[in-house]
Amino acid sequence: DVKVTQSSRYLVKRTGEKVFLECVQDMDHENMFWYRQDPGLGLRLIYFSYDVKMKEKGDIPEGYSVSREKKERFSLILESASTNQTSMYLCATTASYEQYFGPGTRLTVT
Amino acid sequence: GENVEQHPSTLSVQEGDSAVIKCTYSDSASNYFPWYKQELGKRPQLIIDIRSNVGEKKDQRIAVTLNKTAKHFSLHITETQPEDSAVYFCAASKQYGQNFVFGPGTRLSVLP
Numbered sequence: 001d002v003k004v005t006q007s008s009r010y011l012v013k014r015t016g017e018k019v020f021l022e023c024v025q026d027m028d029h030e031n032m033f034w035y036r037q038d039p040g041l042g043l044r045l046i047y048f049s050y051d052v053k054m055k056e057k058g059d060i061p062e063g064y065s066v067s068r069e070k071k072e073r074f075s076l077i078l079e080s081a082s083t084n085q086t087s088m089y090l091c092a093t094t095a096s097y098e099q100y101f102g103p104g105t106r107l108t109v110t
Numbered sequence: 111g112e113n114v115e116q117h118p119s120t121l122s123v124q125e126g127d128s129a130v131i132k133c134t135y136s137d138s139a140s141n142y143f144p145w146y147k148q149e150l151g152k153r154p155q156l157i158i159d160i161r162s163n164v165g166e167k168k169d170q171r172i173a174v175t176l177n178k179t180a181k182h183f184s185l186h187i188t189e190t191q192p193e194d195s196a197v198y199f200c201a202a203s204k205q206y207g208q209n210f211v212f213g214p215g216t217r218l219s220v221l222p
Contacts, residue, residue: 033209040215043154043212045210045211058209059111097144097203098159099144099146099156101153101155103152
């Protein structure tokens with residue numbers, strides 16, 4: 001059974017703070033993804049990674065960066081959080097064609 | 111790039127009726143089309159998928175159809191039950207394990 005965990009379920013940060021969201025998977029998958037989910041917009045891809053040290057921009061990378069130092073861990077970084085980054089953030093990993101999602105982190109930036 | 115549209119955005123049906131959700135995609139190179147169900151407060155989970163070499167796939171009360179020429183695919187749920195109430199997302203992907211483009215989601219409510 002694939003297990004994808006995220007460091008926090010709920011997070012409240014202030015504008016301008018640096019924010020780290022961590023995702024860990026236990027299935028030795030190469031591919032990992034970060035999405036944000038907003039009502040009426042579905043899941044939008046922020047960044048993805050197909051291997052350690054490798055990263056690719058998704059559809060909405062502005063204001064975000066990522067880090068993949070180890071295969072099992074993929075971190076999303078908000079360099080200077082802004083209120084428009086208030087959202088649900090979902091990490092995912094793939095096995096075969098299926099994407100397995102983490103439980104999500106609901107981030108509020110005040 | 112790929113663009114996936116999904117309709118309707120909300121859908122209410124009576125228990126026992128059928129529900130149909132439709133998606134269109136723009137990139138003819140897309141070849142894999144999954145459907146995810148997200149219950150309130152939970153993570154999205156794959157419920158059914160279809161590859162471009164197949165026109166229809168069925169799994170108990172759930173079926174998906176694909177029209178490659180028209181670039182659209184649909185989710186069909188028969189004999190709906192209250193536990194089918196959730197948000198459903200369609201998606202399109204071009205390659206094995208590659209990033210998906212998701213539709214905006216459909217909130218399905220099954221009324222008892």
